[in-house]
Amino acid sequence: MLATGRYHIDCAERIGIPGGDATNKIQHKPLTTLPAQAMLDEGLEVTENFLPDGPVTIGITSGASGPRTAALPAMEEKPAEGGLAVKAAARVGAVQDKSCKIGGCCGKDTPGLSREEVLERISSLPNWTLSPDGASISRCFVAKNWAAAMNFLNEVSTLAESEGHHPDVHITSYRNVRVDLSTHAIGGLSLPDFVLAAKVDEIKVEYSPKWLKEHGPRE
Ligand SMILES: C[C@H](O)[C@H](O)[C@H]1CNC2=NC(N)=NC(=O)C2=N1
Numbered sequence: 001m002l003a004t005g006r007y008h009i010d011c012a013e014r015i016g017i018p019g020g021d022a023t024n025k026i027q028h029k030p031l032t033t034l035p036a037q038a039m040l041d042e043g044l045e046v047t048e049n050f051l052p053d054g055p056v057t058i059g060i061t062s063g064a065s066g067p068r069t070a071a072l073p074a075m076e077e078k079p080a081e082g083g084l085a086v087k088a089a090a091r092v093g094a095v096q097d098k099s100c101k102i103g104g105c106c107g108k109d110t111p112g113l114s115r116e117e118v119l120e121r122i123s124s125l126p127n128w129t130l131s132p133d134g135a136s137i138s139r140c141f142v143a144k145n146w147a148a149a150m151n152f153l154n155e156v157s158t159l160a161e162s163e164g165h166h167p168d169v170h171i172t173s174y175r176n177v178r179v180d181l182s183t184h185a186i187g188g189l190s191l192p193d194f195v196l197a198a199k200v201d202e203i204k205v206e207y208s209p210k211w212l213k214e215h216g217p218r219e
Pocket residue numbers: 097099100106107164165166167181182183184185186
């Protein structure tokens with residue numbers, strides 16, 4: 001039995017690279033790439049012909065804390081047009097709900113994250129805090145003025161629409177900004193929340209100089 005490689009993927013969509021491309025490919029996270037980078041689809045590699053010709057035995061594990069709902073479909077689905085991943089992802093609700101592109105799922109079947117996964121992922125998002133009930137993450141800051149607050153939230157809005165995943169946004173006292181993220185469909189946190197949070201952190205902010213002095217520089 002030919003030994004194949006071992007690949008770290010976050011959802012079945014990474015197999016076969018959806019879009020009708022049923023070739024023998026896998027997009028995976030090398031050990032040298034940090035989870036926070038992978039959440040932004042950075043540092044991923046595509047390995048072609050990752051399965052050898054002829055009969056193979058594939059072992060699939062969702063790992064100690066990975067969601068079974070993400071691994072099971074990959075086991076049950078027969079390879080089909082568009083690759084195993086597209087069929088499997090459809091079972092996880094990704095393809096059915098095209099509006100949400102991040103992580104490929106935003107429906108009632110969206111796998112929630114375990115407490116351990118939430119704590120691991122939020123540790124790579126220093127601007128964000130976990131709600132007391134563990135069901136959402138928030139980012140708060142004071143902007144320079146109303147225009148700065150609105151400019152930021154307008155960019156958040158454009159990002160949310162392009163990703164099909166939407167935060168709750170607030171402006172109080174004309175420039176205090178708060179962004180809350182959770183996955184409404186499951187009433188809790190899932191991968192899309194952390195991916196969107198990382199992308200929100202890439203938006204330039206004009207902070208209140210006083211707030212910035214009190215809270216330290218923001219990257
Ligand atoms: C139909 C629509 O795509 C879905 O309701 C999407 C929209 N944006 C979403 N955003 C968030 N945060 N959670 C969701 O469950 C969600 N679902």
